[in-house]
């Protein structure tokens with residue numbers, strides 16, 4: 001495993017699209033396959049590493065640069081880094097990609113796509129209702145920009161596919177690039193099956209905050 005390249009799995013997408021959910025399941029799956037893994041979740045990062053930053057373009061870019069910097073340190077030391085933050089600006093994401101690749105590690109961008117109508121209906125954190133009613137300003141996808149990736153390595157349509165299919169799609173891409181070793185015959189380890197069961201029971205729901 002030591003000889004495998006380090007990598008960063010970078011999720012991007014609107015709030016409620018599925019970044020945290022997928023990061024959590026993949027974290028368990030990668031551990032089950034023998035990798036050291038660290039998840040940097042947008043909500044959590046904003047309570048520590050990026051505490052005090054707001055939601056202007058400048059602050060959002062600073063937040064992403066910080067997450068990217070930590071991902072870079074981790075992936076060049078063969079820890080699989082998973083970022084799960086909205087990361088709305090293309091240029092900031094591409095900058096992180098360049099830095100990680102410059103270190104000889106791999107950057108895999110996963111665009112978790114979901115139409116705003118479905119997100120508003122899901123309203124995982126109760127924020128879309130407020131944003132659409134104009135009670136929240138600067139809300140990504142409603143009153144703040146989101147720049148879609150132009151060439152993400154994986155695109156997830158979370159309104160059309162169950163979590164399990166999205167997880168498999170991402171794992172297949174990581175296996176294809178020889179970043180993780182192949183899984184068991186059914187494609188999922190026990191860890192993932194357990195995680196998916198927990199997901200069904202609603203145990204993987206998120207901390208309420210703006211990402």
Ligand SMILES: Nc1ncnc2c1ncn2[C@@H]1O[C@H](COP(=O)(O)OP(=O)(O)O)[C@@H](O)[C@H]1O
Nearest residue numbers: 015016017018019020021158161162163166206
């Ligand atoms: N294919 C999918 N991938 C990820 N999440 C999905 C998918 N299909 C449905 N969902 C649901 O969408 C919600 C995503 O919430 P969350 O992961 O907190 O989003 P984010 O971290 O992007 O804000 C969860 O309730 C999850 O169960």
Ligand SMILES: [Mg+2]
Nearest residue numbers: 019020206211
């Ligand atoms: Mg999240």
